[in-house]
Amino acid sequence: MAQIELNDVCLRYFTINEETEALRNVNLSVDEGEFISIVGPSGCGKSTLLSLVSGVIKPTEGEVTLFGEKLKETSDRIGYMLQNDHLFEWRNVLNNLLVGAEIRGINRKEAKERALDLLNRYGMGDFAHHSPKQLSGGMRQRVALIRTLVIQPEILLLDEPFSALDYQTRLTLSDEISTILREQKKTVVLVTHDISEAIAMADRVIVMSKRPSFVKRDYKISFAGGRPSPFYTRQAPEYNDYFNEIWKELEEHVHA
Numbered sequence: 001m002a003q004i005e006l007n008d009v010c011l012r013y014f015t016i017n018e019e020t021e022a023l024r025n026v027n028l029s030v031d032e033g034e035f036i037s038i039v040g041p042s043g044c045g046k047s048t049l050l051s052l053v054s055g056v057i058k059p060t061e062g063e064v065t066l067f068g069e070k071l072k073e074t075s076d077r078i079g080y081m082l083q084n085d086h087l088f089e090w091r092n093v094l095n096n097l098l099v100g101a102e103i104r105g106i107n108r109k110e111a112k113e114r115a116l117d118l119l120n121r122y123g124m125g126d127f128a129h130h131s132p133k134q135l136s137g138g139m140r141q142r143v144a145l146i147r148t149l150v151i152q153p154e155i156l157l158l159d160e161p162f163s164a165l166d167y168q169t170r171l172t173l174s175d176e177i178s179t180i181l182r183e184q185k186k187t188v189v190l191v192t193h194d195i196s197e198a199i200a201m202a203d204r205v206i207v208m209s210k211r212p213s214f215v216k217r218d219y220k221i222s223f224a225g226g227r228p229s230p231f232y233t234r235q236a237p238e239y240n241d242y243f244n245e246i247w248k249e250l251e252e253h254v255h256a
């Protein structure tokens with residue numbers, strides 16, 4: 001069943017003396033439990049698309065449907081993870097994990113149990129009482145993901161969550177996080193500039209056109225022997241073909 005649907009969505013930003021047409025007739029459907037990535041030229045409207053799905057902004061035209069209902073306001077069933085981890089330096093890791101639960105009025109005891117369980121499960125059990133300052137960039141992003149999972153969203157929107165990390169951490173963390181999200185059976189929309197990350201992590205890669213942006217291509221990513229872990233995806237024979245095709249699609253924009 002489609003959990004997210006965008007039907008002919010247009011988005012224009014209006015400022016005092018300018019109108020920016022970011023999205024034009026975007027049509028997209030994401031099924032429950034599906035993991036998709038969105039790539040496209042810089043400034044084409046990828047983050048805008050996530051904001052529309054989260055309900056933070058409303059389409060100028062068209063409709064966003066979540067769980068079969070027209071989206072009217074922000075939904076508690078959605079979690080967001082960004083490039084910046086937004087951890088509070090004055091709170092320890094565990095108390096950072098409880099922030100979302102506090103905002104949403106989730107029972108503290110229940111949220112704390114869930115947070116500790118997730119920390120243990122994902123190799124961070126020894127860091128519950130550490131300050132964020134004592135963590136590496138990769139660990140901080142792992143905490144940011146766990147903070148999102150504590151509120152048990154069904155849909156996760158990831159906006160360039162690895163782009164501030166060094167290359168090696170980025171590879172390891174993208175591998176870990178996609179394993180966690182698949183294990184948790186979340187529906188995921190990942191925005192990334194990194195084609196290789198998009199292919200390695202997702203079931204589908206959506207290529208957006210330049211602005212005013214629409215869905216230019218929708219690649220289903222499949223591997224003959226079944227999906228390997230993201231790290232090994234890069235060694236699968238199909239990987240290079242996907243990479244070259246998507247790169248060609250994007251390169252057209254650079255030389256346009």
Ligand SMILES: Nc1ncnc2c1ncn2[C@@H]1O[C@H](COP(=O)(O)OP(=O)(O)OP(=O)(O)O)[C@@H](O)[C@H]1O
Nearest residue numbers: 013014015020022041042043044045046047048049
């Ligand atoms: N609040 C806003 N007001 C006016 N224009 C905006 C606003 N937010 C975004 N834009 C414009 O809309 C277009 C799409 O922006 P958006 O950030 O969604 O693109 P993006 O594909 O995520 O960018 P990038 O690849 O650089 O991260 C850009 O031209 C941007 O300048």
